[in-house]
Amino acid sequence: MRYKHLFGPVQSRRLGRSLGIDLVPDNICSLDCVYCECGTTRHIISTRGHYVPVSEVLLELDHFLAGNPLLDYITLGGTGEPTLHLGIGMIITHLKEHHPEYKIAVLTNSTLLADSEIRKEIIAADLILPSLDAVTTDIFEMINRPAPGFTPEQMIDGLIQLRREFRGIIWLEIFLVPEINTGNDELHLLRDAALRINPDRIHLNSLHRQGAEPWVRGMPKDDLHRICRFFRECFSETYII
Ligand code: SF4
Numbered sequence: 001m002r003y004k005h006l007f008g009p010v011q012s013r014r015l016g017r018s019l020g021i022d023l024v025p026d027n028i029c030s031l032d033c034v035y036c037e038c039g040t041t042r043h044i045i046s047t048r049g050h051y052v053p054v055s056e057v058l059l060e061l062d063h064f065l066a067g068n069p070l071l072d073y074i075t076l077g078g079t080g081e082p083t084l085h086l087g088i089g090m091i092i093t094h095l096k097e098h099h100p101e102y103k104i105a106v107l108t109n110s111t112l113l114a115d116s117e118i119r120k121e122i123i124a125a126d127l128i129l130p131s132l133d134a135v136t137t138d139i140f141e142m143i144n145r146p147a148p149g150f151t152p153e154q155m156i157d158g159l160i161q162l163r164r165e166f167r168g169i170i171w172l173e174i175f176l177v178p179e180i181n182t183g184n185d186e187l188h189l190l191r192d193a194a195l196r197i198n199p200d201r202i203h204l205n206s207l208h209r210q211g212a213e214p215w216v217r218g219m220p221k222d223d224l225h226r227i228c229r230f231f232r233e234c235f236s237e238t239y240i241i
Pocket of ligand 1: 029030032033035036041079080081
């Protein structure tokens with residue numbers, strides 16, 4: 001069978017051996033992050049849809065998993081924001097009912113988490129990896145270039161609700177862009193927001209490959225370690241990834 005919606009398994013830095021499901025191909029996302037390693041977002045949208053047929057995804061999953069592959073996670077992510085797909089809940093439910101031996105991870109940019117229905121759809125996952133790169137609106141717009149209507153406050157509220165409702169593990173990712181979200185004020189705001197969200201871990205990320213914009217650079221190692229120490233004052237489970 002030729003898989004159109006599955007990729008990997010790949011060896012992921014965070015997730016180990018991970019089978020990816022790409023629910024939103026063609027760079028469909030609610031953000032257009034300057035550091036995105038998938039390149040510039042082609043379709044910046046906030047509306048949900050059936051961007052790929054759920055029936056095809058389920059067929060591919062059943063076929064692939066029939067071989068009992070060794071996996072650490074099945075990961076809903078891909079080249080855009082997976083919660084934009086209206087079928088994400090159905091896919092998670094199917095996996096839990098028919099392949100309960102596999103753990104499910106969801107990568108999300110957090111934009112849609114203020115919606116309680118969407119939180120309900122992903123709550124059966126085992127691990128959720130949301131992102132939050134800025135608290136100040138100007139910095140959020142500079143780094144994440146959102147579709148109209150999204151704000152950092154709304155994302156933080158959604159993340160706080162998610163923490164209350166979700167029994168699984170949350171690893172909050174903060175992507176650091178030198179001189180944009182790495183000043184003292186923004187770092188304090190991010191740490192305060194993280195304290196309210198209360199994730200199980202914080203992952204500090206920085207550019208490893210070419211981002212969407214050529215001016216984005218990786219963080220110098222010393223700065224990254226300094227910021228990691230700053231977060232560890234409140235979160236011992238802070239890691240550079
Ligand atoms: S949220 Fe993720 S997929 Fe969307 S633009 Fe940002 S980095 Fe790329």
